[in-house]
Amino acid sequence: MSTGHVLLGLLSRGQQHGYDLKRAHDDRFPAAKPMAYGQVYASLERLHRQGFVEPVAVQRVDGPDRTVYAITATGRAELTDWIETVETPFVHVANPLATKVTVALLVTDTAYATTCLERQRASHLDAMRRYTRAKTDPSLPIHEVLAADYAIAHLDADLQWMESALQRVAALGEAIAT
Amino acid sequence: MSTGHVLLGLLSRGQQHGYDLKRAHDDRFPAAKPMAYGQVYASLERLHRQGFVEPVAVQRVDGPDRTVYAITATGRAELTDWIETVETPFVHVANPLATKVTVALLVTDTAYATTCLERQRASHLDAMRRYTRAKTDPSLPIHEVLAADYAIAHLDADLQWMESALQRVAALGEAIAT
DNA sequence: CCCTATCTATTCACACAGTGAATAGATCTG
DNA sequence: CAGATCTATTCACTGTGTGAATAGATAGGG
Numbered sequence: 197m198s199t200g201h202v203l204l205g206l207l208s209r210g211q212q213h214g215y216d217l218k219r220a221h222d223d224r225f226p227a228a229k230p231m232a233y234g235q236v237y238a239s240l241e242r243l244h245r246q247g248f249v250e251p252v253a254v255q256r257v258d259g260p261d262r263t264v265y266a267i268t269a270t271g272r273a274e275l276t277d278w279i280e281t282v283e284t285p286f287v288h289v290a291n292p293l294a295t296k297v298t299v300a301l302l303v304t305d306t307a308y309a310t311t312c313l314e315r316q317r318a319s320h321l322d323a324m325r326r327y328t329r330a331k332t333d334p335s336l337p338i339h340e341v342l343a344a345d346y347a348i349a350h351l352d353a354d355l356q357w358m359e360s361a362l363q364r365v366a367a368l369g370e371a372i373a374t
Numbered sequence: 375m376s377t378g379h380v381l382l383g384l385l386s387r388g389q390q391h392g393y394d395l396k397r398a399h400d401d402r403f404p405a406a407k408p409m410a411y412g413q414v415y416a417s418l419e420r421l422h423r424q425g426f427v428e429p430v431a432v433q434r435v436d437g438p439d440r441t442v443y444a445i446t447a448t449g450r451a452e453l454t455d456w457i458e459t460v461e462t463p464f465v466h467v468a469n470p471l472a473t474k475v476t477v478a479l480l481v482t483d484t485a486y487a488t489t490c491l492e493r494q495r496a497s498h499l500d501a502m503r504r505y506t507r508a509k510t511d512p513s514l515p516i517h518e519v520l521a522a523d524y525a526i527a528h529l530d531a532d533l534q535w536m537e538s539a540l541q542r543v544a545a546l547g548e549a550i551a552t
Numbered sequence: 553c554c555c556t557a558t559c560t561a562t563t564c565a566c567a568c569a570g571t572g573a574a575t576a577g578a579t580c581t582g
Numbered sequence: 583c584a585g586a587t588c589t590a591t592t593c594a595c596t597g598t599g600t601g602a603a604t605a606g607a608t609a610g611g612g
Contacts, residue, residue, distance in 0.1 A: 205477035229466035288407035299383035353527035
């Protein structure tokens with residue numbers, strides 16, 4: 197539950213209510229997808245149920261009620277634990293490109309799968325160019341630079357995989373036909 | 375709904391019931407996470423509700439009832455549509471490594487975040503070595519080869535990103551402190 | 553002055569995705 | 583013939599996320 201941990205991280209800097217948490221998130225993680233309000237309150241409820249977070253006040257200032265939450269000692273422990281845990285990459289390799297190629301081979305033939313892969317490669321190359329160009333802007337904030345770095349590196353990884361896959365589509369097709 | 379499309383793909387080869395679909399999936403996607411039975415039946419129900427799939431028979435041969443499903447014309451259309459749709463990569467860049475680094479910087483300081491990143495790097499290097507070694511086995515089935523290729527390419531991408539990030543942790547920390 | 557638009561803050565109903573255990577008939581094996 | 587195993591499905595539950603609805607407060611414009 198990454199969103200939960202992100203909220204805990206934000207709360208570690210001081211108590212806040214849901215609305216502000218959403219805005220703090222979108223502010224501090226500008227490259228990430230904006231958090232929906234519903235998501236924030238649902239996550240807070242889960243965190244509360246787990247004892248990681250506690251409502252400390254209900255204020256009514258300039259508007260509707262706001263419930264202010266604070267991180268608990270347990271929550272802090274959970275948070276540092278999460279930060280210190282090394283993410284184990286790829287227990288099972290979830291490869292959406294391979295999934296689609298395999299399904300394409302199930303449904304039709306090698307030529308078709310090849311075409312789809314090639315179109316996907318073109319799209320990736322295009323995205324790659326966009327991110328590379330974006331990075332030339334010297335005023336780009338650091339978050340965006342790192343986001344672009346990440347995108348470029350992984351687009352390149354996908355491209356490498358697609359090259360490798362294109363060379364083996366025929367063999368894959370045979371493996372599937374049997 | 376990738377699982378739904380995979381099921382449609384399997385059904386495009388001929389009608390089947392849930393139990394066999396699960397086994398066909400695990401067979402044809404050996405690198406993927408095995409599908410839980412519950413997931414299969416739930417997905418079939420969703421596909422049915424959407425008109426992509428239809429129960430065509432209830433057999434009772436050598437055991438309990440089995441409901442056989444077949445793909446519909448609509449389902450076939452949906453399937454080829456999905457296959458032909460190019461996946462748009464990274465509308466929003468979801469970068470779990472960056473998320474954790476940012477949260478680490480919110481909670482503590484640059485040195486701490488650096489340590490976490492370095493440990494993550496070590497773990498990635500280790501995984502990289504494992505997959506590289508696995509690939510030396512000449513009898514490795516093609517699915518596994520492609521899975522290893524994918525894993526290696528993306529582990530490398532992560533490693534590249536981590537190098538880049540390590541050089542900028544200080545700057546990131548400052549951006550966050552403000 | 554009041555009407556509407558906007559901002560603040562939360563809630564609700566809903567959908568999808570996935571897990572683990574339960575159920576239950578049939579067959580095999582000692 | 584008792585228990586294990588295989589076949590096939592269902593159930594209750596959790597987590598995650600979306601979009602719309604609700605509702606109070608305030609600011610600006612005709």
